[in-house]
Amino acid sequence: MELNKDIDQFDIPLAKRTYLNNPNSTLLKKLLIFSPFLFLIFSIAALRFIKNVELIPLNNLNFEVKRNHDVRIFGHLPYKETPIEKLVLIEPNIEVHIDMRDSLLKMREEAKKDGIYLVFLSGYRSINLQNDIFYSLKSIRNQEAAERARVSAPPGYSEHSTGFAIDIGDATQRDTDFETDFENTDAFKWLIKNAAKFHFKLSFNKDNKYIDYEPWHWRYEGSIEALEVFESANIKL
Numbered sequence: 273m274e275l276n277k278d279i280d281q282f283d284i285p286l287a288k289r290t291y292l293n294n295p296n297s298t299l300l301k302k303l304l305i306f307s308p309f310l311f312l313i314f315s316i317a318a319l320r321f322i323k324n325v326e327l328i329p330l331n332n333l334n335f336e337v338k339r340n341h342d343v344r345i346f347g348h349l350p351y352k353e354t355p356i357e358k359l360v361l362i363e364p365n366i367e368v369h370i371d372m373r374d375s376l377l378k379m380r381e382e383a384k385k386d387g388i389y390l391v392f393l394s395g396y397r398s399i400n401l402q403n404d405i406f407y408s409l410k411s412i413r414n415q416e417a418a419e420r421a422r423v424s425a426p427p428g429y430s431e432h433s434t435g436f437a438i439d440i441g442d443a444t445q446r447d448t449d450f451e452t453d454f455e456n457t458d459a460f461k462w463l464i465k466n467a468a469k470f471h472f473k474l475s476f477n478k479d480n481k482y483i484d485y486e487p488w489h490w491r492y493e494g495s496i497e498a499l500e501v502f503e504s505a506n507i508k509l
């Protein structure tokens with residue numbers, strides 16, 4: 273009995289007291305109590321960081337799309353007039369951007385080898401000329417601007433002003449020039465199969481909800497300058 277009393281007084285209470293008085297243990301205890309909160313704070317900070325990293329490119333993209341959408345007129349993007357010194361004459365009445373000349377002429381040569389005769393209908397057009405086309409035809413046809421814009425770009429909004437656009441016809445079927453029927457010609461079928469090899473792309477396909485389908489109108493994307501010019505046009509809305 274006396275022995276047990278000694279143990280109670282000496283061993284257990286003393287051991288408890290020693291443990292509680294240790295300053296390191298107190299700190300550990302506090303840390304243990306606060307660890308769930310610390311973990312929570314750390315997790316929130318980590319999540320916010322990850323979320324920001326993921327959102328940055330997405331925000332930029334949204335901004336781009338919004339910007340591009342805002343600058344369109346009747347679905348047409350604005351284009352600057354290319355400087356005259358960058359234009360070269362490839363036909364008596366057709367000028368194009370110097371970057372695309374060789375590729376365009378090579379495409380016509382290659383088509384010829386396959387028995388296809390491409391004819392160039394229209395290349396570079398100044399903003400002034402585009403102005404005449406847009407407004408004169410609009411009044412001749414008694415059309416409102418929105419109607420006319422389905423088939424012709426407003427001045428300052430034509431790919432032709434960049435010198436990187438070309439309207440192409442079939443030399444054996446001139447009645448299809450600037451007509452949707454051009455899509456049934458051998459020239460168009462050949463272009464669909466081969467134009468990409470020469471860095472040409474159909475600008476206004478059947479999916480465009482603003483601008484009518486133009487199987488004759490192709491743009492060049494074979495130089496950095498051309499790619500920069502058409503960067504916005506290549507962003508899908």
Ligand SMILES: [Zn+2]
Binds near residue numbers: 394437488489490
């Ligand atoms: Zn065109």
